[in-house]
Amino acid sequence: MPELDGASTLVTGGAGFIGSHLVDALLDRGARVRVLDNFVTGRRENLAHLGDSIELVEGDLRDTDACRQACRNVELVFHQAAMGSVPRSIENPAESIAVNVSGTANILAAARDAGVRRVVFASSSAVYGDSPDLPKREGREGSPLSPYALSKKMCEDLGTVFHRCYTMEIVALRYFNVFGLRQRYDGPYAAAVPRFVRAYSRGQGPVIYGDGGQSRDFTNVADAVRANLLAAGAAGAVSGRAFNVASGRQTRIGELARIIRELTGGGPEPIHEQARAGDVRHSLADLTASGEALGYTPRHDVEAGLAALVEASRPSVAGAR
Ligand SMILES: NC(=O)c1ccc[n+]([C@@H]2O[C@H](COP(=O)([O-])OP(=O)(O)OC[C@H]3O[C@@H](n4cnc5c(N)ncnc54)[C@H](O)[C@@H]3O)[C@@H](O)[C@H]2O)c1
Incomplete structure (x- = not known):
């Protein structure tokens, strides 16, 4: 350093x-x-x-x-x-x-x-x-x-x-x-992780664009x-x-939704919408x-990071901000 x-x-x-x-x-x-x-x-x-x-x-x-x-x-x-x-x-x-x-x-x-x-x-x-x-x-x-x-x-x-x-x-x-923490979950351009945490924290199924088989390297x-x-x-x-x-580490979007769903204590299945233009299929x-x-x-391990995020987000994410 x-x-x-x-x-x-x-x-x-x-x-x-x-x-x-x-x-x-x-x-x-x-x-x-x-x-x-x-x-x-x-x-x-x-x-x-x-x-x-x-x-x-x-x-x-x-x-x-x-x-x-x-x-x-x-x-x-x-x-x-x-x-x-x-x-x-x-x-x-x-x-x-x-x-x-x-x-x-x-x-x-x-x-x-x-x-x-x-x-x-x-x-x-x-x-x-x-x-x-x-x-x-x-x-x-x-x-x-x-x-x-x-x-x-x-x-x-x-x-x-x-x-x-x-x-x-x-x-x-x-x-x-x-x-x-501090990643925006609101607005039409929010990223998958904060959107999924937000949705499951409110007992809703998150929107996945495409079939969920696309993957990302979450950091x-x-x-x-x-x-x-x-x-x-x-x-x-x-x-x-x-x-x-x-x-x-490569994580499929469907798997990400499943992990966050478990971490937040359950909830409905994701809702699939049309894949978005410009998105790559796989990333690692x-x-x-x-x-x-x-x-x-x-x-930092991805699942441990997601668990810490879900825990730290509980009071603010579930609110109506
Ligand atoms: N978050 C990710 O997963 C990710 C992935 C790849 C690259 N990046 C890059 O990392 C950087 C930070 O991303 P982030 O996720 O923190 O986004 P963010 O939107 O939270 O942060 C961007 C910041 O730049 C400021 N900003 C935007 N336009 C400006 C302008 N014209 N003049 C002055 N300030 C301006 C915004 O107000 C905001 O504070 C960006 O360059 C982004 O493209 C982010």
Whole structure:
């Protein structure tokens, strides 16, 4: 792990699900933390427990002045802000490209001008697109299946180009289906884990898009956070490259529903709806490269993580919020 005591850091998207856990971890290690967020999907509650211990820049990635202000005097940038969600990007492709791609170019340019030591940024397993290979291995990507996937691929390419043109240190982390507390269960674009926990906590059957035979590599948010800290400190030839971050275990969506159903004490069968455009059929990460280059190995068992999430979600998830 890198020495972070006193380090000056920026977390874009720090009010979001993964970003807010990363903020907590950085503060725990003695770092100074600034957050850039426009709260489009992030929540003030995710930062409320921190009081004045962070500096908040409320602003938009698409605003170059906000990006410059956020990067000023910063050593390390953890760039998490983006419009997530494949279906959201299919509804609004221009938004995905503007926020994710132009926004990332703005942050990288601001980081370059501010002399930032390293940028670690959130990419996605979506970049594997239509590649049929399993497990998914860095260097064996297919064609993107959605504007979101394309936007993340373009961000990775931007990172490589900035690394080459400006000798900046930039590391991309390809998260595979991260889950944990603070992940949104509301709205049309919510991910499977919080939707299923929410539905079963209310005694309802969750909606599964498609037959449930599709699979994902579900990753505990604590592992995603650790991967960021490792990437911030990794020595050697990591810059300009992208690494998988996952649990390395394949779980079918139908199985996920069954596990959560048991953990919540039972409930009706899932309701099957039409499969969604842009969704890949199977996903499982090869973790060889991230293990060798970053020292990353997943520490959290998926079922234990789901059990802890169900337990911790009981009072808030069942409410009518
Ligand atoms: N959650 C996952 O399973 C997963 C998987 C792969 C990749 N990712 C990536 O990880 C990152 C974090 O995802 P998350 O699940 O925490 O999502 P999230 O929506 O909870 O967090 C994103 C944050 O970015 C902020 N944001 C969005 N647009 C912004 C803009 N224009 N300007 C400033 N702030 C903006 C949001 O308000 C939010 O706080 C994203 O880049 C996402 O694409 C997530």
